[in-house]
Amino acid sequence: MSHDIDFSTLSLRDTLDLAISVEEEAKERYDDFANQMDAHRTPDVAKFFRFMAANEIKHAEKLSARRKDIFGDEPSTADASMLYDIEAPEFDSARAFMSIRAALDVAMESEVKAYDFYDAALPAISDAQVKELFVELRDEELRHQEMITETMAKIPEGDGFNPDDFVDGPVAQ
Numbered sequence: 001m002s003h004d005i006d007f008s009t010l011s012l013r014d015t016l017d018l019a020i021s022v023e024e025e026a027k028e029r030y031d032d033f034a035n036q037m038d039a040h041r042t043p044d045v046a047k048f049f050r051f052m053a054a055n056e057i058k059h060a061e062k063l064s065a066r067r068k069d070i071f072g073d074e075p076s077t078a079d080a081s082m083l084y085d086i087e088a089p090e091f092d093s094a095r096a097f098m099s100i101r102a103a104l105d106v107a108m109e110s111e112v113k114a115y116d117f118y119d120a121a122l123p124a125i126s127d128a129q130v131k132e133l134f135v136e137l138r139d140e141e142l143r144h145q146e147m148i149t150e151t152m153a154k155i156p157e158g159d160g161f162n163p164d165d166f167v168d169g170p171v172a173q
Helices: 014-040 042-072 100-124 128-154
Strands: none
Touching: 014 042, 014 100, 014 128, 042 100, 100 128
C-alpha cells in the first residue's frame, strides 16, 4: 500500500475516484487468479475467484453510481497510480492446485488490507463527506471479513466450498 497519500487534501470526487480504482484493481487481480486456476485445472477455486471479482465490481459500480449522482460526468483528477495493491491480493498469492480454504485465506488478507487502508486514512480526513464515505467503506470491509470467517467455519479443511453461502450471494454464470 502506498504511504504517500495525503488524505487531508482529497476532495469527495477524488476520494470516490480512488475508491473506485481500489475496487477495480481487486476485481482485475481476482480475474487473473481465476484464469490461473483454470489453467491449473482447479475449477472450484477459479469459480470462487470469479465470485470475488464479481463482488469487487459490484462495489466499483455502486461507488461509480454515487460519483455520477454527485458529480455527473466531470473528469477524474485523482492519481490512481498511488493505490497499487490497496485491496488487491498479492500477485503471488494464487498457487497451482490451491484449495478453497487457501483461496479464502487470500480473500481475507485482501479484505484486511482494504480495512486497514480506509481506517488509517480516517484521522487525516477533514471533509465530513469524505470521512463518512471512508467509514462506510471500512465497515463494509469488516463485514466481508466476518463473512469469510463464517464461511471458513462451514467448510471442511481444504474443501467443500459453496459460493451460495458467501458474501453477496451466488454469482451468475
